[in-house]
Amino acid sequence: MGERMARLAWPEDVLAECAALVPVPLARVRERERGYNQSTLLALAMTPRLGVPVWTDVLVRERTTRSQTRLTPTDRSRNVSRAFEVPASASGKLRGAHIMLVDDVVTTASTLNACATVLFAAGARIISYVTFGRAPTSADRT
Numbered sequence: 001m002g003e004r005m006a007r008l009a010w011p012e013d014v015l016a017e018c019a020a021l022v023p024v025p026l027a028r029v030r031e032r033e034r035g036y037n038q039s040t041l042l043a044l045a046m047t048p049r050l051g052v053p054v055w056t057d058v059l060v061r062e063r064t065t066r067s068q069t070r071l072t073p074t075d076r077s078r079n080v081s082r083a084f085e086v087p088a089s090a091s092g093k094l095r096g097a098h099i100m101l102v103d104d105v106v107t108t109a110s111t112l113n114a115c116a117t118v119l120f121a122a123g124a125r126i127i128s129y130v131t132f133g134r135a136p137t138s139a140d141r142t
Contacts, residue, residue: 002045058090086122095123
């Protein structure tokens with residue numbers, strides 16, 4: 001999946017400016033249960049083709065959140081609000097950087113937006129999003 005994501009037709013400015021791939025972190029308990037973070041695995045599979053590093057130390061999930069699957073868009077935003085932080089040690093690395101935030105699936109983008117909020121606050125200049133899939137919404141049903 002990550003290799004397919006890396007083969008997308010990226011805009012030239014993204015390829016030229018992107019400093020790193022940043023996977024959306026899982027809660028510690030979820031990662032222990034699964035044994036892996038799917039976003040990290042996707043980012044690691046993308047990095048050889050894109051030629052940029054994966055930064056797993058610039059974004060952390062500070063609290064466990066409920067599963068988003070059955071939540072409304074408003075509840076999703078509330079659920080992930082203030083769930084992510086940037087460690088103080090990462091601010092220098094992020095300052096002025098264009099980073100690509102990696103997740104497996106996007107539905108409402110609440111998780112990606114919550115991550116971007118703290119990354120921007122820590123000094124990231126541009127944040128691009130990449131996901132493998134998009135969950136269907138009610139607007140998709142006709």
